[in-house]
Amino acid sequence: MWSNHINYHGGMRTHQLVLRWIESQLSDGELTVGGRLPAERTLAEQLGVSRTSVREAIRILEAMGVVRAGVGSGPEAGTVVISDPTAALGSALRLHVATQHLPVADIVETRVLLESWAAARARADAPELEEAATLLDEMDAVGRGSQQADRFLALDVRFHLALADAAGNAVVSAMMGSLRESIQGYAGKLTANLPDWGATASRLQAEHRDILAAIKMDDGARAARLVAAHIEGYYREAGVRHPATD
Amino acid sequence: MWSNHINYHGGMRTHQLVLRWIESQLSDGELTVGGRLPAERTLAEQLGVSRTSVREAIRILEAMGVVRAGVGSGPEAGTVVISDPTAALGSALRLHVATQHLPVADIVETRVLLESWAAARARADAPELEEAATLLDEMDAVGRGSQQADRFLALDVRFHLALADAAGNAVVSAMMGSLRESIQGYAGKLTANLPDWGATASRLQAEHRDILAAIKMDDGARAARLVAAHIEGYYREAGVRHPATD
DNA sequence: AGTCACGCTGTGGTCTAACCACACTGTAAG
């Protein structure tokens, strides 16, 4: 006797069937960024599965940064295809850091690796560098009190991401962003270890300007060196602990 | 009047509440790799949410490579905590490649970057190098017919992963694996473009041995150069399109 | 006493049907 269910997916779970269908629609270009998935109830009927299974698939895609679900009606509503690889990689890394199977030190090391490469690779005339310069000015405008550290760090993230974008590799940019996101809470807490946040912030700013200048002068090797020293210096000063010592 | 629901999550969707709870359990060490989550029904009751919401959260964690769900009873059953960052990053990258917002050329470039670094960083006495050597012997044993290309490539993946592991950075290893996984189907199809698979395979093997020898002689710089040439050479021969030409 | 069969139990997997909040849309009242 076969399965008493009408639908048999060959051992594949139902939501995976939905996932595969959506992924094929993406590959075939039937679904593109900005496009909208059929409504959950419609899709369920089309594929002959329950709405529950459709929803599980959509949840996964949402976690992967591939779709965004919005209630109501209008342009913001429905399940629309986006492309936010950073979100996906970021939460994945964060979760695995939580399981303590991805040491923070390894993340920092990888960040240095990717970011040095990006600095060396960035084109001197990349438009992202203008944005980076603007961000530096904004960071100067932020107060130097430890209360403003979070605000400074938020701008700092955007500055470093702008540099990564200037290298023109979407994968490296996404990975950079995700690394940064995965240890964001960690980095925030580190400021408490600093003896004088104001002094550190000023030093970081000076280094930022050196890095930007090196890139604009097309001295990629120097930019890479400076970036590596910049990142490693910060974590050393703030005292990264290896998780094994907890 | 507030919400007529008893439970109010502050705008947070219910499954995110569950996710946050599980993540905090992981961070606090209450849940560790190998441990098991409470049964779905139990967890639902404990957190005061429906089983559906619990399941949506678990689906996400499963997609992230943080848990594995198994039916039945016994040691293989239940939802157990694992740690497979590669799976998460891999499917995320694959999906975004499907949306055509992550050019394959960028993935290859990133792979070269990470893999050169790993080759330069690998310790000459790393135990993973022994496994790598064994894999090379197995690859020699594989026939050179184009039918065996998939088998050869499967071993090739493991060889490159072994090299990455020898560098001792879990994040880089995971990213490497995920990059390779995300374009696995792509790489397989590329073999059809090659004029003579047997000749290419033999050349790849020669390069593999050169790389391994360089690492064992602690000549990291040379190993990095060889790895970069090895990867770029293969994709050039098989004909990857540069994204800028699209 | 030993062995085998079978039902019990607890697990995740799936489905149905209902209700909610939300945001736009059209229409009717002013």
Add this chain to the structure above:
DNA sequence: CTTACAGTGTGGTTAGACCACAGCGTGACT
């Protein structure tokens, strides 16, 4: 012409039911 409001379609959530699966215990039979 403007405004108020019911209608409609979206995702969000829940309760309850049933399924297949795998191990475990108990009973019957040898």
